[in-house]
Amino acid sequence: MKTDTTFNLSAWSAEHLDHVERALERWVTADAPVGVDHGAPAALVEAMRYAVLDGGKRLRPLLVMAASEAVNTDSSAPTSDAALRAACAVELIHAYSLVHDDMPCMDNDVLRRGKPTVHVQFGEASALLAGDALQALAFELLTPDDEKMPATQQACLCQLLARAAGSGGMAGGQAIDLASVGVALNESQLREMHRLKTGALLQASVMMGAACGDASGVALAALKQYGAAIGLAFQVVDDILDVTADSATLGKTAGKDADQDKPTYVSLLGLERSAAFAQELLAQALQALSQSGLRNTQALQGLANMVVNRLC
């Protein structure tokens, strides 16, 4: 593994976030795509934009772009259109899941990214529809009328995203979460819940980035391990922060898991062992990268570090 001491994650992230924000601004609009004869109603698009724009750490898009760069041999090449579309599509799925998750029949949260949640701002029916439309838009982004993005890539990205979002992924994990309030899960059950609820989409972000280049079988297997490790680490750290951080720092209501008697890593392992587990998962992620045969993995390394050592 090449260790490039000049790599600066903050600068890398700022540059790539700028691409993502501008692309989301452009793609989450009322304009009809080329070849389609009608646009979307303004009120619905306003709720969709509120849910997506100007907020969030954009971890998933950054993972897509970092993985895409890792598998592309020309490290100076700009982010490909495919990687940018994949990055935004994953973020739309993430954003829709937050909109629905915040609704009164789910977590009933009123604060998200420091703003009123979508149903508080626009009403429940609009929040429901905005989430539904964001999911569809994710698949629209992956299937442009664009010969620069081969059909094999479009189909592969749709497959990865659909599987990660659906009943065998994120939605499935949320269903387990729903059924687990007040239930004593053991560590293996808790891990399975998180692997689906949060891990599947984080891992898919990495694999979708990899699908934007030509990764070898060895590299793909390593990236899958990396994605699994940081996916779980993200949730372990989330559980820690739910206890240690305050709402202002998190931009959402802190302490909710304990209040709702939800099983967490902290309730199961305690704070200290949870923190040690997160560090162990970071080591696993970095080891997977070192065995990937890929050279340009600095951004993936940096993002793994950020996931585990973040403060919010």
Added chain:
Amino acid sequence: MKTDTTFNLSAWSAEHLDHVERALERWVTADAPVGVDHGAPAALVEAMRYAVLDGGKRLRPLLVMAASEAVNTDSSAPTSDAALRAACAVELIHAYSLVHDDMPCMDNDVLRRGKPTVHVQFGEASALLAGDALQALAFELLTPDDEKMPATQQACLCQLLARAAGSGGMAGGQAIDLASVGVALNESQLREMHRLKTGALLQASVMMGAACGDASGVALAALKQYGAAIGLAFQVVDDILDVTADSATLGKTAGKDADQDKPTYVSLLGLERSAAFAQELLAQALQALSQSGLRNTQALQGLANMVVNRLC
């Protein structure tokens, strides 16, 4: 246009519905797809199956398969795997939209296809998640690990479905519907609402069927017209039936639109002119088929007749 007096729509539909029911039974399960290492939680899948199986007229799947047969020159060929997947994917999108539409924050309906609605049976949170997961599953079905289904076809089907389901299609139409309660729409506004809310997915069903074969540009344009005409006709007839049929016949609550002061074709044109308009749209649909250059259009003709002259 070939007119085959031996064509029997009931027999054709029964045979094709059998394929669809068996495919949905097989694909809406907790089993992980080949190549994926985890399945879905049983409770979520139970709600998904409840929403999808054993109910509904399956108009959209039948349109997919009828269009697929129309563009395939060998009329004796069995339904292709691609057409069956497309048929089921469209039905999953339709089913998810009903689940979400019935929820208390939307239409608050308790009866659907003669059964308690999903949120009544499983709770609101499960209904929300089941709908979300059904949407994702639609795109999973369209992107199998299957070399029989070329990537170009997979990508094309995903594109058609995503555009029809999203903010520029079904979800957009529902948002207009939401904003139209108690509002006086003129005919052009009403038509635009229905074109998105119901028409987009019906038209997409036809176009997805066409994408499962090799249709000429002329045929595609004609099928698009056919789809637009029956899409609108379906809604006009729906508005008529909301007034003239009872809940037992409809399998859902009748008279709701008038009760909720929603604009409908009947409130705008009256019953008689609405019925005449439906017949005019049927004539347009049949004319489009006759100009398509396609020979094997009996099923499409029969389905158009059924849409307009149905009693429930």
